[in-house]
Amino acid sequence: MATYIMLSTLTDDGRKTLKSRPERLKEVNKEVESMGARVTAQFAVMGGYDFVNIIEAPTNEVMARITVELGSRGSIQITTLPAIEIDDFVAMLTGDGPGGD
Amino acid sequence: MPAYVLLSRLSTEGMKAVVEKPERIRHIREVLEEYEANVLADYQLLGKYDHCTVFEVSDNFRAQKAALQQELTSSTESLLLPGIDIDLFERMVKQEIRTDGPHEWQISWWAKTIRILFRWRHFSRHIWQACKPFTVTGKEHFSGLKGPCIVVGNHTSHFDSLALFQALPQRIKWNTYFGAAADRWFLKNGGGRKELELQPWYNSLAGASFPIKRGGGSKTLDYSKWLLDQGANLVIFPEGTRSTSRKMSRFKHGVSLLALDRKVPVVPVYLTGLAKLRPKGTREIFPGPASANIQPPIYFDEGTSVEDATRQIFDALNTVHQRVLDHGDEAGRWDWTPDQ
Numbered sequence: 104m105a106t107y108i109m110l111s112t113l114t115d116d117g118r119k120t121l122k123s124r125p126e127r128l129k130e131v132n133k134e135v136e137s138m139g140a141r142v143t144a145q146f147a148v149m150g151g152y153d154f155v156n157i158i159e160a161p162t163n164e165v166m167a168r169i170t171v172e173l174g175s176r177g178s179i180q181i182t183t184l185p186a187i188e189i190d191d192f193v194a195m196l197t198g199d200g201p202g203g204d
Numbered sequence: 205m206p207a208y209v210l211l212s213r214l215s216t217e218g219m220k221a222v223v224e225k226p227e228r229i230r231h232i233r234e235v236l237e238e239y240e241a242n243v244l245a246d247y248q249l250l251g252k253y254d255h256c257t258v259f260e261v262s263d264n265f266r267a268q269k270a271a272l273q274q275e276l277t278s279s280t281e282s283l284l285l286p287g288i289d290i291d292l293f294e295r296m297v298k299q300e301i302r303t304d305g306p307h308e309w310q311i312s313w314w315a316k317t318i319r320i321l322f323r324w325r326h327f328s329r330h331i332w333q334a335c336k337p338f339t340v341t342g343k344e345h346f347s348g349l350k351g352p353c354i355v356v357g358n359h360t361s362h363f364d365s366l367a368l369f370q371a372l373p374q375r376i377k378w379n380t381y382f383g384a385a386a387d388r389w390f391l392k393n394g395g396g397r398k399e400l401e402l403q404p405w406y407n408s409l410a411g412a413s414f415p416i417k418r419g420g421g422s423k424t425l426d427y428s429k430w431l432l433d434q435g436a437n438l439v440i441f442p443e444g445t446r447s448t449s450r451k452m453s454r455f456k457h458g459v460s461l462l463a464l465d466r467k468v469p470v471v472p473v474y475l476t477g478l479a480k481l482r483p484k485g486t487r488e489i490f491p492g493p494a495s496a497n498i499q500p501p502i503y504f505d506e507g508t509s510v511e512d513a514t515r516q517i518f519d520a521l522n523t524v525h526q527r528v529l530d531h532g533d534e535a536g537r538w539d540w541t542p543d544q
Contacts, residue, residue: 106247108247108249108256110211121297122297125294125297125298126294128290128293128294129294144244144245144258145290146207146209146258146285146287146288146289146290147287147288147290147293148209148285148286148287148288149285149286149288150283150284150285150286151283151285152285155209155258155285155287157245157258182251182252183251184249184250184251184252184253184256185249185250185251186247186248186249186250186256187247187248187249187250188246188247188248189229189230189233189246189247189248192226192229192248193226193227193229193230196222196223196226196229197226
């Protein structure tokens with residue numbers, strides 16, 4: 104499973120939905136799971152984004168589907184960043200890993 | 205312990221350092237750990253940011269210091285996002301803002317009598333200290349009013365309700381009540397602040413105010429209707445909140461709904477100079493001239509729609525507002541003409 108960092112910002116509609124139905128936050132996790140991925144950590148944050156989700160998904164395609172699915176509701180704007188475990192990244196750079204020389 | 209998400213982007217120099225010595229990428233983690241942070245997750249990213257570290261540390265200050273230190277030593281630009289545990293966040297959003305009031309006893313004879321004793325402390329002294337001078341024009345418009353009325357004003361400062369109250373004749377003043385934001389002035393138990401515990405009670409008694417829930421729909425008008433039925437007068441700022449621009453904000457329909465439903469006149473009062481005394485966002489007071497200019501009452505014809513009524517009230521105040529913008533505060537008087 105690959106890891107993705109999903110940074111999301113609420114739209115005006117999203118803020119209204121959150122206020123009237125806060126439990127939607129958790130329901131979204133179930134939907135992500137039903138699409139074949141798993142939310143491993145989730146934070147509400149202050150600053151340039153409203154939420155940071157760490158998601159494990161089998162492929163980029165699954166992740167793209169999740170992004171489109173969630174984004175299409177008009178409640179959040181999403182930036183998804185594919186993440187690499189730091190150990191794998193170092194191994195890759197030193198040539199020990201799968202992407203090394 | 206609070207959690208933080210640190211998103212960073214390596215500079216060219218930082219990237220060179222990582223390529224030459226890949227272990228260097230762990231430097232971010234090392235710096236954070238020097239500041240007693242507990243790193244929960246650490247990722248290299250593809251896309252807008254290069255690195256993501258999720259960590260816990262004792263407070264914002266330490267988190268900020270650690271983030272700054274790693275920026276300096278790792279040649280990165282970073283974005284530090286304080287994180288809130290999602291379960292806690294959900295509970296917080298679900299939490300309702302609990303308010304107190306309205307207190308029906310505020311119209312009883314004893315409450316009105318006590319209020320007279322509070323008049324100087326709550327209303328008059330502020331006007332006396334800040335408005336130099338304070339002028340009232342058009343007071344004669346109240347002499348023809350027999351029953352209750354709704355007084356409306358333009359809203360630019362916290363002084364508006366004090367000035368409006370000061371401008372009313374004694375007969376009206378004795379039985380006048382102000383709508384005030386429930387989530388600001390009527391928080392139950394002071395919203396957790398001990399010094400504000402008595403605030404709702406004090407505002408009902410001394411301030412003659414009653415709570416209005418923002419966005420609460422037509423149900424929020426029930427108490428206002430009850431007050432009018434009891435023969436009380438109301439003061440409402442139909443802009444809803446204090447306006448900071450030169451343009452008057454759109455009026456909400458609450459005043460029209462009340463006036464049409466209970467068949468009472470609306471008295472517009474144009475206030476000048478108060479925004480300069482204590483502008484929105486400041487606590488400092490800058491004494492200066494101010495005035496309350498009472499305009500002729502508006503009586504609505506049978507069958508007037510809510511929209512039309514709101515437009516009539518808006519036009520009455522906006523006409524004066526435009527005059528004041530063009531000719532100065534003097535033009536706020538109801539009988540002002542260009543030759544004056």
